[in-house]
Amino acid sequence: MKLDFSGLESSAPLYGGNNELLSDGFSAAPSFDLPVTSDFDDFQKNSIQMVKPAKGTTTLAFIFKDGVMVAADSRASMGGYISSQSVKKIIEINPYMLGTMAGGAADCQFWHRNLGIKCRLHELANKRRISVTGASKLLANILYSYRGMGLSVGTMIAGWDEKGPGLYYVDSEGGRLKGTKFSVGSGSPYAYGVLDSGYKYDMTIDEAAELARRAIYHATFRDGASGGVASVYHVGPTGWTKLSGDDVGELHYSYYPVEPAVVEQEMTEAVAV
Amino acid sequence: MTKEHANWSPYDNNGGTCVAIAGADYCVIAADTRMSTGYSILTRDYSKICKLADKSFMASSGFQADVKALQKVLSSRHLIYQHQHNKQMSCPAMAQLLSNTLYYKRFFPYYAFNVLGGLDSEGKGCVFTYDAVGSYERVGYSAQGSGATLITPFLDNQLKSPSPLLLPAKDAVTPLSEAEAVDLVKTCFSSATERDIYTGDSVEIIILNANGVRRETEQLRRD
Numbered sequence: 423m424k425l426d427f428s429g430l431e432s433s434a435p436l437y438g439g440n441n442e443l444l445s446d447g448f449s450a451a452p453s454f455d456l457p458v459t460s461d462f463d464d465f466q467k468n469s470i471q472m473v474k475p476a477k478g479t480t481t482l483a484f485i486f487k488d489g490v491m492v493a494a495d496s497r498a499s500m501g502g503y504i505s506s507q508s509v510k511k512i513i514e515i516n517p518y519m520l521g522t523m524a525g526g527a528a529d530c531q532f533w534h535r536n537l538g539i540k541c542r543l544h545e546l547a548n549k550r551r552i553s554v555t556g557a558s559k560l561l562a563n564i565l566y567s568y569r570g571m572g573l574s575v576g577t578m579i580a581g582w583d584e585k586g587p588g589l590y591y592v593d594s595e596g597g598r599l600k601g602t603k604f605s606v607g608s609g610s611p612y613a614y615g616v617l618d619s620g621y622k623y624d625m626t627i628d629e630a631a632e633l634a635r636r637a638i639y640h641a642t643f644r645d646g647a648s649g650g651v652a653s654v655y656h657v658g659p660t661g662w663t664k665l666s667g668d669d670v671g672e673l674h675y676s677y678y679p680v681e682p683a684v685v686e687q688e689m690t691e692a693v694a695v
Numbered sequence: 696m697t698k699e700h701a702n703w704s705p706y707d708n709n710g711g712t713c714v715a716i717a718g719a720d721y722c723v724i725a726a727d728t729r730m731s732t733g734y735s736i737l738t739r740d741y742s743k744i745c746k747l748a749d750k751s752f753m754a755s756s757g758f759q760a761d762v763k764a765l766q767k768v769l770s771s772r773h774l775i776y777q778h779q780h781n782k783q784m785s786c787p788a789m790a791q792l793l794s795n796t797l798y799y800k801r802f803f804p805y806y807a808f809n810v811l812g813g814l815d816s817e818g819k820g821c822v823f824t825y826d827a828v829g830s831y832e833r834v835g836y837s838a839q840g841s842g843a844t845l846i847t848p849f850l851d852n853q854l855k856s857p858s859p860l861l862l863p864a865k866d867a868v869t870p871l872s873e874a875e876a877v878d879l880v881k882t883c884f885s886s887a888t889e890r891d892i893y894t895g896d897s898v899e900i901i902i903l904n905a906n907g908v909r910r911e912t913e914q915l916r917r918d
Contacts, residue, residue: 464698496858496860500826503844505826506824506834508832508858508859508860510832526828526830527830528794528797528798528826528828528830529801529828531829531830531831532795532798532830572802573801650858650860651860651861653862665862666862667860667861667862668861669858
C-alpha cells in the first residue's frame with residue numbers, strides 16, 4: 423500500500439540553488455522503510471501487541487542433584503491494576519507432579535485440572551503412574567489443538583517418575599521443550615540472571631531453595647507485574663513438598679536490612695541558672 | 696482500506712458493584728441495586744444476588760442478561776446434584792462448578808464478574824472471587840464490578856489478612872465481628888456511590904451464619 427509522504431519532503435531547497443548539498447544524503451528529510459502489507463493499520467496494531475510485556479508473572483523451575491525445584495510469585499494483574507496478590511501459580515496436578523501458571527489464569531487453572539484428571543485416568547487404566555514426558559505431551563497436544571484461538575498458557579510441568587526428575591516447558595503456541603532450567607513470564611529475564619549465575623548441579627536442597635527464592639525475589643523487585651508471595655516447592659522421589667512461602671516485601675528487608683542511622687547528638691536546652 | 700467493524704455487540708455493561716466478606720462464622724454478601732445502560736438508569740431496585748444453595752450466594756455484576764443465564768444454569772445444576780446426592784452442594788463444590796461453567800464458554804464468555812459467598816462444611820465463612828472466564832481463588836474478602844477499584848484498596852487497608860500462600864500458614868479469615876463487617880460493607884458502598892456513577896440507589900446485604908440467612912437494605916444516593 424503506497425502512502426503519501428510528500429508532506430514530509432521540504433518544498434524549497436535549504437541552500438539557495440545549491441543542489442549539491444541537498445543530494446549529499448544529510449540535508450534531505452529522512453525516508454522511512456515501510457513494510458509491504460495489505461493492511462498497514464492492522465500491522466501496526468499487531469506490532470505494538472508484539473512488543474507489549476508478555477504474561478505478567480515470574481515462574482521458574484530447575485533440575486538439580488536432588489530433584490526439581492519449582493518457584494513462582496503470586497501477583498495477578500489486569501492491565502495496570504493488581505487484581506490479586508495471592509494467586510496460586512504452582513498447581514498441584516497430583517502428589518508427584520507440579521505445573522506452573524503463566525499467561526491467562528483461567529486457561530492455566532482449567533487445563534491443569536483437566537491434565538490432573540487425565541493423569542488419574544491413565545493411572546487407573548494402566549495400573550501405573552504417568553511419566554512427566556507423557557503428562558506434558560497430553561497437555562501440549564490439547565494446547566496445540568486450540569492453537570490460534572487465543573489461549574494464553576506458558577507452563578512448566580515438573581515431576582519425578584521412573585526415569586528420575588523431569589521438567590518440560592509447554593506453551594499455548596504448541597511448543598514443548600525438555601530441559602533442566604526454565605523461567606517463564608515477564609520477570610523471567612531477571613530470574614534467569616540470578617539463576618544462571620548461582621546454579622550448580624550439586625547443590626543441596628536448602629541451597630537450591632534459596633537460589634530459587636532469591637531469583638523470584640529479584641524478579642519481583644524489578645518487574646512491576648510480579649510480586650506478592652514467593653512460593654518454593656521441591657519435587658523429590660517421594661513427591662512434592664512446599665518448602666516456603668515468603669512475602670517478597672519482607673524478603674527484601676531480610677536480604678537488605680536497614681542499618682539504623684546514626685542519630686546526631688541532640689542539643690539539650692540550656693538550663694537557665 | 697480500513698476494516699469495517701461490527702456495529703452490534705452481543706454484550707452490554709449494566710454496571711454495579713458486588714462485595715463479599717468472610718468471617719470466622721459468618722459471611723456477608725452485598726450488591727447495589729442499580730441497573731444502568733450507558734448513562735441511563737434502567738431500574739433502581741434490581742437484585743444482583745442469587746441464592747444458589749442453602750449456604751452459597753452469588754453476587755454478579757456486568758451484563759445482567761448473561762448473569763441471569765448463568766444463575767439459571769447453576770440453579771438447575773444444583774437441583775440435579777440434589778436429586779443425585781440427596782444433599783445440598785457445599786460452597787467449595789459450588790465454587791468449582793461456577794469456575795467450570797464459566798470456562799466452558801471460554802470463546803464466547805459470560806460477561807459476568809462474580810463473587811461467591813457462603814459457609815464451608817466447618818461453618819467458617821468463605822468467599823470466592825472470579826474473573827470472566829472462570830479463574831477463581833478463595834479469599835477473605837472481595838469486590839467486583841464498576842466500583843471494585845474504589846472499594847478493594849479500602850478493604851485491603853481494613854481487612855488485609857496474611858496471604859494463604861505463606862508458609863508457615865496464617866489464618867486468612869477476618870477478625871471482625873458480624874455487626875462490624877456489615878457496617879464496613881455499608882461504608883464501602885456509600886463511599887463507592889460518591890465516586891462511581893454506576894453504583895448507588897440502594898445496597899442489598901445478605902448475612903449468612905449458623906442461624907440462617909438475614910437480609911438488610913440500606914438506601915444510597917440516587918443521583
